[in-house]
Amino acid sequence: MSAPGQRIAVTGANGFVGRAVSRALLARGIAATGLVRAGAACGPDVEVRVVEGLDALGPEAFAGCEAVIHLAARVHVMGEAASQAEAVLEAYRAVNVAGALGAAEAARRAGATRFVLMSSIKALGEHDPGRPFTEDDERRPPDAYGVSKAEAEVRLLEFGSRTGMEVVVVRPPLVYGPGVRANFLAMMNAVARGVPLPLGAIDARRSLVSVDNLASATVECALHPAAAGRVFHVTDGEDPGVAELVRKLGEHLGRPARLVPVPPGWLRGMARLAGKTAQIERLTNSLRVDSSRIRETLGWRAPQTLDQGLAVTAEWYRSKQR
Template identity: 50%
Template sequence: MILITGATGFVGDALVRRLRADDVTRRVVVAVRRGGLSWPDGVLPCQVGDLTPSTDWTNALNGVSAVVHCAARVHVMRDTSADPLEEFRRINVQGTLNLARQAAVAGVRRFVFVSSIKVNGEATQPGRPFKADGVLAPLDAYGVSKMEAEQGLREIGQQTGMEVVIIRPPLVYGPGVKANFAAMMRWLQRGVPLPLGAIRNQRSLVALDNLVDLIVTCLTHPAAANQTFLVSDGEDLSTTQLLQRMGQALGRPARLVPVSPALLKLVAALVGKPAVAQRLCGSLQVDISKTRQLLGWVPPLSVDEGLKSAAEGYLREASV
């Protein structure tokens, strides 16, 4: 039996559906904040409330052999907390380690933690992608909290014998994606001209189905125990290429105007949005060679297949 936290979220919901599709006899426990939600047959909801340092996981962990921990206080653009780092630590570090300690006591064999590439940092230099066992350099409170959670989980694993697997995804996209990725699809669908036709950066992305496939692999693969993995689609794209291929997936040619990245960065700085320019113009590449070699894992979806799936999901929602 598998316990999934964050099961109503973007990744957690897709993981629940994948696990049930793979094996209809498999029992999946989902930790929920409140009751009243409907779930497919074979999915057992357990109301535990919020992820906190004092949450009681006893009922949710009863009979569970593996945990996939997707729940977290996520990265937010405009954090209104008086002390953002402390709040991230309270939920993402203390809340996570509280769950892990109780899982170990309950006899859970493997704990899969969905972390973030922000643990490695925010940007890479050409030809120097992040590596799973490379230097850690988180720059914001969210990334710091994920790094500290990873460190605490490894300590718990060493002390208790519970196997810990850490997965650090970059930007995840797919049906139902929100935020900036959805905004880009909306702009393309409406035919809005975008000043992003001359960007030559390189960024790694991961389709939702690819991330879920790796999580499922890490639940049972013997070589995954006590390892950290990076994940991507296996093909990096510039922002310009991403928009062009996203337009193809939507059936709407991207209307891109070639504007110098230096000018874009200058304008973004003048309007107080330097981070936006960094995401659009900067590079962030991940090396998934360890994931491929140790697990024999290959992303089941290509970039174009992932973009098509995301586009179909967006068009379905837009037609409602």
């Protein structure tokens, strides 16, 4: 559904997801324009436009672009000071809410007709309500990052209704793939080093999405007529248990995972003593996400299975260790 000469702007095109989205656009014959700060490097064949920040965006940043994929955001950081909760929330809002709205208005003034917001499953919650989350579930964000994403969704969908801009919201769960950082990389490091992990008794199930699957779905949301004004969850289509996921990673890394079957109640107790309750709650509670809407509405299918996504991630990891 792409047209010759089509161009789409990607804010945050230099990031983990941004690079994958740019590759996916180019693979479909769509020109990619990356809006990034000075000194940031984008992928090959991406037109780079340097911007000072989201609060400084004007229509000229989006000139010639039919649509925008908005990835730039203040990302979630573990352990942000609870004593400064209000200041932390305002910092998230300044970038993730006001910044996103400013970008949408600048894009509209430049003539862009569609704006795709990369949100997060954290707009709904930290763990599922006993069944997979659907797009219609009530937003109950658990922290400042989730609050900012939930507010951005509401404000942008209202903006679209008011102005005619076609706003689309994409909500991924945990994103992994070549170049992944944070907790997923830490887990790979532990498995590769043979560190015993007390996760053998954890049967909580977690939805994931490979970065290439997320990029493919996001591009579809930027192009498909039926996506306008909708919210879509994107996953690999599988919800592995935590222990199962670690075992699969070990298989692909060529290093069997050393899983110790510690009862979840013991883990929670030890976590409280160590001040790591939030991290353990993430591992011991299920976070399943229903992504049937994007398949049924847009006809999208994930290019990679979970095993394929883990395989290319493990290959990237091994290549970095050589």
